[in-house]
Amino acid sequence: MSGSRLAAMATAILWGFTYLLTTDMLPHHPALVAAVRALGGAAFLLAIGWELPPRDWLGRLFILGTLNTGVFFGLFFIGVMRLPGGVAAIFQALGPIAVLLLAWGILRKTPSAMQFLSVAMGVVGVTLVVLRAGVRIDGIGVAAALASTVSLSLGGVLMNRWGKAPIGFAAFTGWQLLVGGVELALVTLLIGDFGGGITVTNVVAFAILAVLLTGIPFLLWFKAISRIGAVNVMPFILLTPVTALVLDAVFKGLIPTAIQLLGVAIVMAALVVNYLASRAAQK
Structure with a gap:
């Protein structure tokens, strides 16, 4: 397996920790959490790789930052x-399908039957992993989760279309996070999504979220997209809910059911099928 695929895999696994952190350690204020996550990740990356982007890239960075971070x-x-119950992860699992369709329309890359099979298997697997009986579905939550997936997918495809700005990956990623962070900070101020006092636990969680679950993973994710394409990278996001399942078992004592373990097996099989599809496309 190539270094880019390993980087994408590591990123998806790290993102699996976000669910545990969000439900157990962060304040229940989505706009505030999102703004701190983006601005903290931007500060970290720009501190280690400061570069100004060329003027002709400002518009593209604004669009990419809005899609990949702000929205x-x-x-x-x-x-x-x-x-509840990790249902948002089901819509995240639709990301590979969204990327296939967007790449088909924007990049004129016709997906193969094996690629469609792999992403369909992934959706089924993730559904078995996270969906539980008696879960109440919230319409706003569904719309938000679905729109966030489409936004990240479109951002990845546009990165393939435009390439990377002639700056280092740390700066390229950091500027996108800064754009989204400023947008989210303005939204937080406008709607007053502050809540009560911030605890020490919240501060520690914000630091982990900004550096370990945002700055580093997004740097790896964007590198992988630039090198092997969004179509080959996005399927690894299926590992995020699988990681969340493992963390629930380790930290909360929630032992996976046989159905959930079957879902994990299907997700792994989907990644194998996707890898074989990408190898076949290269021949």
Whole structure:
């Protein structure tokens, strides 16, 4: 497996910790959490790789930052906080399908039957992993989770279309996070999504979220997209809910059911099928 695929896999696994952090350690204010996440990640990356982007890239960075950070983060946390039982992860699993369709329309890359099979298997697997009986579905949460997935997918496809700005990956990622962070901070101020006091636990969680679950993973994610394409990277996001399931078992004592373990097996099989599909496309 290539280094880019390993980077995408590591990113998806790290993002699995976001669910545990969001439900147990962060304040229940999605706009505030999203803004701090983006601005903190931007500060970290720009501190280690400061570069100014060329003027002709400002518009593209604004669009990419809005899609990959501003819209994605804001709607992601709304979905996670309003949808119980990891239901938001089901809509995240639709990301590979969205990327296939967007790449088909924007990049003129016709998806193969094996690629469609792999993403369909992924959706089924993730559904078995996270969906539980008696879960109440919130309409706003569903819309937010679905829109966040489409936003991140479109951002990845546009990165393939435009390429990378002629700056380092740390700066390229950091500027996108800064754009989204400023947008989310303005939204937070406008709607007054502050709540009560911030605890020490919240501060620690914000630091983990900004650096370990945002700055580093997004740097790896964007590198992988630039090198092997969004179509080959997005399927790894299926590992995020699987990681969340493992963390629930380890930290909360929620032992997976046989159905959930079957879902994990289907997700792994989906990744194998996707890998074989990408190898076949290269021949």
